[in-house]
Amino acid sequence: MVSIPKTKFNDLSLVRQGKVRDIFDTDDALLMVTTDRLSAFDVVLPDVIPDKGKVLNQISVFWFKQMESIVKNHIITTDPGDYPKEFQSYADALKKRSMLVKKAEPLIIECIVRGYISGSGWSSYQKDGHVCGIQLPKGLKESDKLETPLFTPSTKAEVGDHDINISYEEAVKIVGEKIASKLKDLSLEIYKKGAEFALTKGIIIADTKFEFGLLDGEIILIDEILTPDSSRFWPADDYEPGRGQNSFDKQYVRDWLIDSGWDKTSPGPKLPQDVIETTSNTYKEIYKRLTGENV
Ligand SMILES: Nc1ncnc2c1ncn2[C@@H]1O[C@H](COP(=O)(O)OP(=O)(O)OP(=O)(O)O)[C@@H](O)[C@H]1O
Ligand SMILES: [Mg+2]
Incomplete structure (x- = not known):
């Protein structure tokens, strides 16, 4: 290994x-x-x-x-x-x-799709009932499934900065109407297909980020797609709206880090061998569940 x-x-x-x-x-x-x-x-x-x-x-x-x-x-x-x-x-x-x-020539917006309300979407909804300029129904709970998945783009920050959520209209200003509309349609279609498939394997893909680029004038998908790094993966059997959900991949290590009293500044602590092994096995399990094969 x-x-x-x-x-x-x-x-x-x-x-x-x-x-x-x-x-x-x-x-x-x-x-x-x-x-x-x-x-x-x-x-x-x-x-x-x-x-x-x-x-x-x-x-x-x-x-x-x-x-x-x-x-x-x-x-x-x-x-x-x-x-x-x-x-x-x-x-x-x-x-x-x-x-x-x-x-490719990267298109400089991050194409985020949210099927569930969590993270920065949840924070924004709590403030004013909107996510990226989209008004949502009243009374949503944290981690609720949305009636229909939302396209909620963000800017692509330079290294070290945080991405900022933007409205669709702002995305249009950055990449133009024709491309923005295409990115939205593609993102929603890819998310729906992926999330539907993952759910049959017991994995909720709550939200995700796609990146697209231009190659010879054509829009292509670049970077990574529907991984636990670019998405929130939740174990479906543990799903319960009204609270934050456990992350399929990192929960075990996050729990250990919180219990260790680490102040979340660099450098992070060394992990015990069993935490390393459990985390490694969790990643492998995700792959096996999704594809039916061993990595
Ligand atoms: N086919 C491609 N052509 C051009 N650029 C690409 C292509 N695929 C990915 N990229 C770019 O490569 C970079 C990938 O960087 P990477 O994911 O390693 O780091 P990051 O996103 O800056 O940071 P992190 O993911 O660690 O938070 C992104 O800027 C992405 O837009
Ligand atoms: Mg990245």
Whole structure:
């Protein structure tokens, strides 16, 4: 079992390091590598969770395929044997946790869809009954299922900043009416298909974020899709409106971190071995449930 905290491919050009992913540039493509780093409360913890990166990467691969009838995506190949030659000596480490993707021009809004009211949507509703300019019925409880999923875009913040929720009209100002309307339709369609499928496997996808880009004038799906990093995954058998829900992937580690008395500032604490193992197994279980296969 190879765990990857950081990619140490010194001869390759790392163009971006997110909390979880490392991205390398080749001439006309990007290599996206999902590491086993875990972030909780926005802090990257010092330990890695074995196979987590593989699970996240393979979940995206799974959904990209499922959604091909709705929208094209950025994948060129997920077979390290077909990657450009500078990556060949790392083929083993890259297996299952990476994808070579077409470089697109990212459209600079985050396409969020909410099927349930939670997080910043819930905060905003409590203040004035609206989410991203959309008026919602009175009397909703936290985590309630919405009558129909909502498209609630946000700005795409620079590293370190927080995204800001915007109205559809503001999204139109950023990307134009034609593209905004297409992004909305695509986002809602992908979410509905994914959430419906996940629910048959006992997973509620409460909300999610998509990113799209332009390639040769065409809108394609980029980044990651319907993973526990870009979405809220809730175990359906534990769902109860009127409170916050447990997160399918991170609850165990979050509970441990809260009990540990950690003040949520960097650096995070070291995790006990059993917490690491339970968390790793939870990620693997999510993958198995969704796809029926072992990662
Ligand atoms: N096919 C693509 N073409 C161009 N840019 C892409 C493509 N796919 C993803 N990206 C961009 O790559 C970046 C992925 O970054 P990553 O998810 O690692 O970090 P982040 O979103 O800044 O931070 P984090 O996810 O850790 O909070 C995003 O800016 C995304 O828009
Ligand atoms: Mg990201």
